[in-house]
Amino acid sequence: MAGVKNKDKGKEHKQKNRGRIAGLLRKSGLKATKGRVEVLTLFLEAGRPLAQMQIMDLLGMKLDRASVYRTLSAFTDAGIIHMAYVDGRHRVYELPDKCGAQSCHPHFSCRGCGMTACLEDFHVHYRGTLGKGFVAERQKVLIEGLCPDCKKT
Amino acid sequence: MAGVKNKDKGKEHKQKNRGRIAGLLRKSGLKATKGRVEVLTLFLEAGRPLAQMQIMDLLGMKLDRASVYRTLSAFTDAGIIHMAYVDGRHRVYELPDKCGAQSCHPHFSCRGCGMTACLEDFHVHYRGTLGKGFVAERQKVLIEGLCPDCKKT
DNA sequence: AACACAAATGCGACATAATTGCAAAAACTT
DNA sequence: AAGTTTTTGCAATTATGTCGCATTTGTGTT
Numbered sequence: 516m517a518g519v520k521n522k523d524k525g526k527e528h529k530q531k532n533r534g535r536i537a538g539l540l541r542k543s544g545l546k547a548t549k550g551r552v553e554v555l556t557l558f559l560e561a562g563r564p565l566a567q568m569q570i571m572d573l574l575g576m577k578l579d580r581a582s583v584y585r586t587l588s589a590f591t592d593a594g595i596i597h598m599a600y601v602d603g604r605h606r607v608y609e610l611p612d613k614c615g616a617q618s619c620h621p622h623f624s625c626r627g628c629g630m631t632a633c634l635e636d637f638h639v640h641y642r643g644t645l646g647k648g649f650v651a652e653r654q655k656v657l658i659e660g661l662c663p664d665c666k667k668t
Numbered sequence: 669m670a671g672v673k674n675k676d677k678g679k680e681h682k683q684k685n686r687g688r689i690a691g692l693l694r695k696s697g698l699k700a701t702k703g704r705v706e707v708l709t710l711f712l713e714a715g716r717p718l719a720q721m722q723i724m725d726l727l728g729m730k731l732d733r734a735s736v737y738r739t740l741s742a743f744t745d746a747g748i749i750h751m752a753y754v755d756g757r758h759r760v761y762e763l764p765d766k767c768g769a770q771s772c773h774p775h776f777s778c779r780g781c782g783m784t785a786c787l788e789d790f791h792v793h794y795r796g797t798l799g800k801g802f803v804a805e806r807q808k809v810l811i812e813g814l815c816p817d818c819k820k821t
Numbered sequence: 822a823a824c825a826c827a828a829a830t831g832c833g834a835c836a837t838a839a840t841t842g843c844a845a846a847a848a849c850t851t
Numbered sequence: 852a853a854g855t856t857t858t859t860g861c862a863a864t865t866a867t868g869t870c871g872c873a874t875t876t877g878t879g880t881t
Contacts, residue, residue, distance in 0.1 A: 541878095546827095546876085546878075547878095548829060549830095549876085550829080550830075551829090567867085567868090568867095578830085579830065579832075580868085581830080581831075582829075582830055582831070584868065584869075585829080585830085585869095601753075601754040603754075604838085604839085604866080604867070605867090623798060623802065623804075626805065637797070637798065645776060645787065645813070647816065648816025649776065649814070649816060650814040651811045651813040652812055652813040652814065653811070653813065654811050655810040656807065656808070656809050656810075657807070657808040658798065658804045659806040660798070660802060660804040661803040661805065662802055663800065663801025666801060699848055699849070699856090699857060699858070700849095701847070701848070702847085702859095703859075720838085720839090731859085731860095732861075733838095733860095734839085734841085734860070734862095735858080735859055735860070737839060737840075738840090738858080738859085758838085759839095822881100823880105823881085824879105824880080824881075825878100825879095826877105826879090826880100827877090827878090828875105828876085828877080829875080829876070829877085831872105831873095832871105832872095832873095832874100833870100833871095833872095834869100834871085835869080836867100836868080836869075836870095837867080838865100838867075838868100839864100840864080840865070841863085841865090842861105842862090843862095845858105845859085845860085845861100846857105846858080846859070847856105847857085847858070847859080848856085849857090850856095
């Protein structure tokens with residue numbers, strides 16, 4: 516399973532990205548440590564929401580549990596990521612690039628395998644009153660169901 | 669062992685409800701044990717979402733922690749309750765009486781004090797496609813904002 | 822380029838939430 | 852009322868998340 520071979524091209528590319536991402540971190544007032552660069556790279560490459568456990572799995576013990584938590588916390592404080600939703604017992608984070616100030620795009624969560632995805636073409640409209648004195652600042656929508664794979668079974 | 673005194677009127681009422689609720693449980697294929705009746709009664713009387721901890725508090729040690737968890741799980745499997753949302757680290761459950769098969773009513777969560785509420789007059793419509801092969805079974809909507817109290821500050 | 826300082830990491834300890842195994846108790850069946 | 856099955860209570864275990872502290876790592880400075 517473990518691919519030991521690295522193409523030089525890929526290596527170069529990684530190095531370049533590394534610098535770019537490190538810059539991103541510094542711009543947000545964070546030190547560009549190895550772990551942080553790895554985690555941010557994950558988010559940028561995954562293109563989907565990630566939870567702490569998934570990050571650990573993808574990183575393969577390269578980073579301590581506590582550090583991942585602290586990284587997520589630091590990123591959240593810095594606004595680099597934000598909590599997309601809570602999936603069972605896991606807090607799921609994502610880049611805020613597709614979210615407006617008031618509403619985050621909806622998310623999909625598969626009841627079968629737990630896979631999650633962003634629904635960018637999915638629009639939610641709501642009508643009604645919150646009640647006297649309430650102010651709505653943000654909406655979070657989660658669609659639960661089955662992904663194609665789990666549907667087949 | 670504790671609290672031996674009961675007003676007769678309240679007792680009668682409680683007894684009646686007890687039978688009704690026990691019936692409800694049996695109809696769902698669950699044994700009507702003391703603990704389950706107590707918990708379901710709580711849900712019916714509270715009229716608001718409840719988390720395990722709140723149930724424990726309200727029941728006052730009458731039921732073991734593990735039993736509460738198992739009760740909530742059994743109720744959820746039976747469809748008597750469902751998880752409304754996750755509040756911090758707590759899973760909050762509620763009766764599904766105000767929810768349709770495919771959509772639960774939205775919830776409101778105050779950014780200031782953390783208070784949560786059900787929005788029954790709030791209707792959510794969504795339009796768009798999930799993607800090939802995906803099946804939507806349920807939607808959960810959370811509105812975040814400020815409650816009247818926190819707004820004043 | 823080397824240094825020094827602040828900040829982040831790893832690790833272990835701790836805290837809390839949730840689950841499981843099993844013997845004892847309670848609920849349903851007849 | 853006796854027998855069967857499920858549920859409960861308790862203890863032990865797992866999982867999730869935090870915290871303190873010694874050590875390492877970035878970063879700006881010399």
